[in-house]
Structure formats: structure tokens, C-alpha cells
Amino acid sequence: MSVMTSTTSFAPELRQRRRPSGFAYIAPALLLIALFFIVPIASLLLRSVLEPTPGLSNYAELFGSWTYVRIFANTFLVSALVTLLSVIIGFPVAWLLAIIPNRWGSVLFAIILLSMWTNLLARTYAWMVLLQRTGVINKTLINLGLIDQPLVMVNNLTGVTIGMTYIMLPFIILPLRGVIKDIEPGILQAAALCGATKWQCLWGVLIPLALPGIASGALMVFVMSLGYFVTPALLGGTANMMVAEMIAQFVQSLVNWGMGGAAALVLLVVTLLLYAIQLRLFGVGRIGQEGQ
Amino acid sequence: MRKSFIMAAAAAAIAFTAPAFATEMVFTSWGGTTQDAQKAAWADKFTAETKINVLQDGPTDYGKIKAMVESGNVNWDVVDVEGDYAVQAGNKGMLEKLDFKVIDKSKLDPRFVTDYSVGSFYYSFIIGFNADAVGAEGPKTWADLFDTTKFPGKRTFYKWSAPGVIEAALLADGVTPDKLYPLDLDRAFKKLDTIKKDIIWWSGGAQSQQLLASAEAPYGMFWNGRLTALKATGVNVGESWEQNITAADALVVPKSAKNRDLAMKFIALATSAQGQADMATATGYAPVNTQSGQLMDAALRKTLPDQQGASQVNADMRYWAEHRDEIGERWYAWQAK
């Protein structure tokens, strides 16, 4: 790399001369992204207005058909449900994880990482079997006398919601833990000294302070849920298909690239819009920290 | 500039994946016990005779065939498909013409032979139930299977748009077999609506077995061979052949398949009297080669779909080939509702 070759003895000045832009560093990655990310996606989207005939007929069909509109509505419903459940379940755990003494914290932490890192299909497979009508959960509930008839928890909304919440939980717990950890304990102490009850502290101080973390985590879970494919395809029924599965079906089973491209565009626009909001509100840095 | 880069990338890709000599070909079918049987009866023998390795792929996916043929990058050589699809795809130019100099069609049941396809095996959709879960008295007729007061709970049906379920719904609604075609779709969907919430769909044969064995769905409509296989594993299965609906699978070669000549040889072996007899013995499906019967155990032979004494309804493959797309569209829209 030519940018690295010159030598001078004075570093800051050298920094400026040696690296007029630094653009060369990103060139390889940029080339990869341009060629194998931007070009394919742009051409897929183009096909939605070119096939079978130029025009917006695919979009007209997509939004004109009750079947497709229902699939979009269902996708939003599932995503919203999963997000809500993830936040409600995830917040207390993140809170505990932020303040718990180290030894127990690391056990809990390891469990969360294990579930996050275990193969996605393996986890979904487990739920397929666990949630069956004749599965362990139904048998246990019947034996405990809690229900008479087995609950239907797979091939429907319940199955998808359980399976996806399971997958999304770590993505909300881990970043939220970081946010709560960063809160200055003194603030809460001050509130308590001023006579605030625990509930007042929780609702008036802790949750508002954690709100940016909750919002950004929730937004991320929502966006991820919108485009989810594997879990809905395996745990959902025919009556609650989600958009990602519909796109796959257009392309794979029906070989209708026009409709596939149109549905992809709609999904993409919604996702990028939410991404833009996330960037606006929380900056680039926050995204993806969950994995750290 | 972009184009030349793509070309360069493509060239690199070809260099990267230099295709091996034709020492292998690909056979695609529906997975599970049926494909295992096909592998044992056909593919393994073929490999023993020719030293050509037969890779197994699946499940069969008509969209994939279409995408492969359209892109010219076809990596399935022989595919087991449903009979009506074979007729339709042949007419649409998606399949290679079969080479009847290699494949001997004189002994094959002519009902299942077209320019583009020959029968693979011959099956019936029958009623099955888990006798441990519901007792010895299970549903006997399609009307029983559609009767949720007499037989409450879940029942399982074939998920995809294909000959079978619509016929069963019409028969259950009292249509006589001779009046079945042309299919009255409105009436069929109306009948299906009455049990829709009690249906669990099976998308592959192995799944249908799993649903029945675990009593997830204690009754349903099955490919007869899958029940035979299930019984062999010790599950207490009851079945009824009343008005069983027959159809055949077909073997086809997608247009511009990479190993066309090998594919013809493979099909020749698969449809030979011995190949068909072995397959039938292993699965409980009927052979399409008229000479196979003599090579099989007589008692077993009697249990196969083509020898059943019970009333039988033949699904009309030509009708389906003509109306496949429009029925499919309505079918999936109805399912998603």
C-alpha cells in the first residue's frame, strides 16, 4: 500500500502528509459491498417495476390483495408482540444482571450467551417439539390439572411469538444491562433520600433513565423481527405467514421475481426507515453493541 | 466496467469450482422413507452397475426446477414429481424428452407414460388413524374424516396444491366419483371451510408420519406407503381404503440437465421390472411396470393400491395438468385466509 511508505521524523505532520484521505483503506470493503450488496439489491428492486411488464402492476397487486395486506399486517402484529414481550421480560433481567454480585451474575450471563450462541435451527427445533399438542409442556400442564384439553401452541401465532421472543431476549437484555450499569447510583440514592418510595424511584427515575436503552433495544428487536424467516416458517401456520416467508415463496416456489422484488422493497423501506430513526436518535455506535 | 468485473468474477468462479468429470449425478425426490427406498432400490444398484455416484437431494420443489431451467444452471438430473406436474411441465418445455431407445416403455403402464415422463410409482391417498389414540373404530370414509362431531380433534391433510384433498372434500360432500371432474372448487372449499380450524397441514411424508405417530393429529389423509412404513416401526395404525384416491409420481429430466444421458440410464433402471418390484416391496406403493408383480411376494402384492378391493377413485392427471395454476392460486389464497 503506497499510503504507508513515506517516513518522516515528525509524527503529527507526517500523519497529515502520509494519509491524504485514508480512502484506500476502505476501498476493498467498499468494492465488495458495491458489487455484491448494492448491485444485486438494486437489480432485484428494478425487477419489481420491470417484470412481467414495466409499471407498478406488482405493487398494485401487492396492496390490492387482501391476502398480501394481511400478511404485512400480521408481520407488524407479530413483531410488535415480540418486541413488547421482550422488553417486559428483558428489563427486570437486565436490571438484575447490572447489579447482581459477580458470581451469580456470570452464571446468568453464561446462560444468556449459551442460548444466544446455540444454533438457531436447533433452538427452533426444540420449540417445535416442546410446543406440540402432545409435547412435554401440554403433558405437564394436563398432569398438573391446569388444563383438560391440550393447548394449541404451534403452527399458530402463539408458537411464533414464543419462539421469536426466545430468540430476541438476549438482544434486549445485553445492551440494556450496559445502559443500567452506566446509570449513576447517586441519582437514585438522592431520590430515595428525598422520600421517594421504591415504586416512585422505579417509575420516576430508573425507567426514565434507562429509556434510551429500552427504546433502542426495542427498535432493534422490532426491525429484526420484521424480516425474520426461519422461526415463523417453522413454528407458524399457513394462516400467519410473515413477509419474509412470502418473499421466499414468491421467489422459490412461484418464481415470480416481480412480486418478490416488490415485497422486498416494501420490507426494505420500512426497515431502513426504522434504521434511520435509530441512527438519528442513538447514533451509529449503539447499534450492534449487543454482541460485545 | 462493472460488466467486465462481473465477467472476471464469473470466470474466477468457474475456475474455483471446476466441475468434476461425470462421475456423479443428482436424484431428487421427496425425502424420508420413500426416498430411502428409492435410493436402495435404484440409486445404489445404479452406482454398483455404473460406478456413477448418485447424490440424493430434496425435497422436490417445482419453483427450484423452474429457476434452474430459466437460469440454464440445472443441477438436478432426475426428479421425482407428481404426475400432473409432469404433464404440465412437459407441455411448457421445462423437461427433456425421454429417450425411449434407452428406456423400455413397452412394459410400462401406458397411463403413466408421456413423451417427457414415465411413472415412478403409483400410490393412493387413504385414510389413516392412530388406533392407540382413538381406538379401533376410526374414520372409515372421507365423510367421516370431515365430520368433527363424530371424530373431534385435529386431522392432517396434504399442504400443497395437488390432486387429492380437493377430491376428498368433494367425495365427503357426497359427489359421486363419476361426477368429480370438472372439479367444483367452490363446493370443495366450502366443505374444507367446515374443518379448516381442525386441520394440521403436512408438507412432507415424514411429517405426516410424525403427526400421526405422536397423535398430534390422530387422523388424516396419507400416502398409503407412509402408513405401511409407519406400521413397520410398530405404531398401531388403522387405515381405510374406502374411495382411496390414486395418483402416480413421475420421473422427469429437467431441460438441459447436466447429465442427461446418465439420467436416461437411471430412469431405465428405475422403471425396470426388478427396480419397480424392489421399490414396491420396500414402500407399499404399486409398481408401474406390468412385469414387476411376478417378482414380488404374492401376499404383499395383494396389499398394493392397484390390487385393492375397496372402491377406488382415479385422480384425473390431464385435468389437473390443465388447471394446475388456477387451482394453486385459489388454494394458497384460501390457506392464507
Added chain:
Amino acid sequence: MLLNFDKLGMWKWVLTGFSVLVALFLLVPILFIVALSFGSSQWLIFPPPGWTLRWYQELLADPRWLESALTSAKIAIIVTLCSVILGLLASFGLTRGRFAGRETLRALFLTPMIMPVVVLAVALYAFFLKIGLNGTLLGFVIAHLILALPFSIISIGNALDSFDRSIEDAAILCGAHPLEAKLRVTLPGIRHGLFAAAIFSFLVSWDEVVVAIFMASPTLQTLPVKIWATLRQDLTPVIAAASTLLVVFTVVLMIVAALLRKGFKS
């Protein structure tokens, strides 16, 4: 007081109890697969009538499982290497470069991470069908590299951000060649970032299903595709056996990662 575990009072127990339930919720499916893989019922009846190693024998007897695992490993390793190198270069450019539109580019590089995978999968499938990359090793590597790169850029970028640049300058002032300074001072300084980038890139590729489903051919199948195809046809306990081995692999990987992290700290 809400942030001090010992001063939570009654709430301590509520919070702990709730978290234990959630931990069980996270853990039960994984333990369940392990149990299932040793159960003797082919039809997944649980608790099973007996225990068996049959599913592991079937798994090992079918060469396609091993083959697909090797394919997955091969792809994941190539992806990891490429992703760390490209990610390192790109992170250097993004954190130290001074050209217009840096933030936009950074956002662009991270887009594959948030974008619905199915859209990318379908787009690449169409594109690769046209240029003949579908079903090839190179096609797999490119597709997974696109997905892995954002993780690499984030991990290495964060490490570079927190790396004190003056150390590198000091090395140069002391007469080191700038390249040497980068290799011998900066790289070791950000090694935890490189390590994280490698782990994430490997996992992204190793676990990836959606793109792989579209990309796979009969001759080239990754492990997730094999599991997916088997799952769709059949819920056979062989999947549980394969999954259990994957869980074991994950646990080993986590332990190695933890040990290495400890090593970095000391």
C-alpha cells in the same frame, strides 16, 4: 437503592425469582434437545420409552452430515479470515481517514447487519444465478462475508477508537517504519477487537441459514441447510443428535473465548 442489590429488600427476591424463571426459559429448550437426542422414540414421544445412542450412530453413518459440517467449517474459516482483514482495513479508514461522507459510509457498511436477511438472500440468489456463482464455494463466501463484515468493522472499530494513537506515533518517532509500528504496536493493542471480530464472523457464517438455503446445491450444503432440509421433511431425533453436538461445540467455543479473554487481560 434500586441499583444496590443488597438494599433492594423484598424486591431482591422478586427480581431474582423472575430472572431464574427467565434463565430456565432460556435453558430448557437446550437441555431438552440433549435429552431428546438420547431418547429411543423415533416419533419424539417424551419422556421416551427408553434411552439409546441410535441417533448418534445414524448421524455418523450418514456421510452427508459430516460433509456438510466440513463445508460449513471451510466456508466459515475463509469468511473469518477475509472478514477480519477487510474489516481491519475498513476500520482504519473509517476511524482515521479524513474524507467526506465517512459517517455515511460507516452506516452503509453496517446496513447488511440490520437489513432483512431474506432480501439479501433473494437478491444474491438472482444475481448469482445470472453470473453462475450459485451453489459455489465462492458464492457462499461472498454472501457470508457481506453479512460478517459489519460485525468485524464494529468490533475492530471500537478497539481502534479506544486505542491510544500516540503510542503508535511514539513508535514512529523512535524510528520505526509506520508499517512496522502498525504491525508491532497497533495490532497487538487492538487484539481483543480482532479476536471479537474473528469470533463473530465465524459464528455469523457458521450459523447462517437463510442465504445458505438459497445458495445451496446438491453438492454443496452447509450444516444449517442440512438441518433445515431434514427439519422440513422430518423431525427425526437425528436432528436432536446433531443439535446436541452443536451445543457442545458452542460451549467449548465459549470456554475458549473466556480463557482467551482472561489471557488478554493479564
